[in-house]
Amino acid sequence: MYPLKKGKVPNQAHVGIPEGTFEEEHGRKGFFGKTAHLYHAHPPTGWIRFEGSLRPHKFDLNEAKPSDLTDPRGVPLPFLGNADVRLSVSRRPAPMPYYCRNADWDELWFVHRGQGTVETDFGPLPFERGDYLVIPRAVTYRMVPESTDNFFLLVESKGEFEQPEKGLIGQHALYDPGVIVVPEPAPQLDDNREWEVRILADGEYSSVFYPWNPIDVVGWKGDLTAWKINLRDIRPVMSHRAHLPPSVHTTFVTSGAVVCSFVPRPLEEDADALRVPFFHRNTDYDEFLFYHDGDFFSRDNIRAGMATLHPRGIHHGPHPKALANQRQKTHTDEYAVMLDGLNPIRVLEGGQAVEDPDYWRSWQG
Structure with missing residues (x-):
């Protein structure tokens, strides 16, 4: 379908905007649906x-004070959300004294500041500034920062975090799947003390306790796992x-x-x-x-x-x-x-x- 054109417009969107006008894109379905470009006399x-x-x-999320900033048993601070997604800030300066399992949401952690390791069922994932950490729903994990100045943006979703369809630009565009990092098993079999697994389910926390470290997986296979990618590996x-x-x-x-x-x-x-x-x-x-x-x-x-x-x-x-x-x-x-x-x-x-x-x-x- 060839779009209609009326009045003072360029032939192509975002190029050769008429002098003295301000282009607006009015589109549907994000940027994937039908679109009109309107040329206003004022911004x-x-x-x-x-x-x-x-x-x-x-x-200014630098001013946010989540409870995990001062209390090792604290949690991230939600600041935006709806029924599909929730966004929170974590400022944790010390390792979690428990393991966490989120049965309500899939999690995507973005490391704004800090470094350390997230221990998971599948093995440890070291993290650094600029990392995205994907933690699927109900995975057991523990954040173990190495510094005291940490800042994480946490995105929780009711659905899985998937890679985008890349279509005509090919599977190696945006980021090559080869840069994705997945954990190797590292069972902590000699850690025989009581460990808590704190579980979020139906909006409430419950805890289950074990007389050993719950990170005891000696091997795993399949296409569901924790993984990470860093901003530096993204090729726009x-x-x-x-x-x-x-x-x-x-x-x-x-x-x-x-x-x-x-x-x-x-x-x-x-x-x-x-x-x-x-x-x-x-x-x-x-x-x-x-x-x-x-x-x-x-x-x-x-x-x-x-x-x-x-x-x-x-x-x-x-x-x-x-x-x-x-x-x-x-x-x-x-x-x-x-x-x-x-x-x-x-x-x-x-x-x-x-x-x-x-x-x-x-x-x-």
Whole structure:
């Protein structure tokens, strides 16, 4: 189907935008469905006030104080969530004194700061800054950090975290499956003291106790396991002639959400091509972004450890300074984790405590 064209428009999206206009992408199904590109005389984020609860959100997660920051038996602090996914912060400075088993959610841990090991049924997985750790539902594990300054972003999902379908670009695009790390069995058979396994089921914690270490698996086989991948092993899909949608940066898919990784890449060389994210209104998804490292060019007053949530129905896009200065950059040097949620993502009490209520004003220049 050839799209209709009316009025003052370019021939191609994100390229040769008419002078004095601001392009907005109005799409369905994230960036995979039908799309219209609207060319506004004013930036869609040029609002002067909001009424009601629907607005953009910004959180300084550096200020979050989960109970595991001061109590070894503490837990991560949830700050956003819905029925499909829940996002939390963990700041654990010491090893878990128990093993954990989550029977309610699959878990994806992103290591913002710190290093150490996660002990699992399948064996130990060492972790470092920039790692994604995939812990399938009901796997027994224990976080054992080696430093006291640790910061984890935890994404819990009602579905498994799967690799994306790569289609025409081939199985080695984005990341070669060969970079995935899986654990080797390391049974702790000489650890004959009482160990607790704390189990989360139906929203409640229960504990079962053993007179030996429950990490006693001497071998395993199959296609279900804990695994990890680091941001440095992600090779972004790029086009030197047109700005590509965030969907090309998909790292994981799960029920009700996709997780994308933004890593440094060259910007578009074509003189007519847009170099910053285009304005869009998130028609079918709420968009969460966690800022890990680097220069966050398209956002003002953002630093590592902060996060934003842009709900459906409200436009978002580059801040005015980034839009004006886009030709001065030749590459991005930022690292960020994005989650698009199919159902509305709610701000929980842990997020309300660290939210900047005036974030919506940041588009006013």
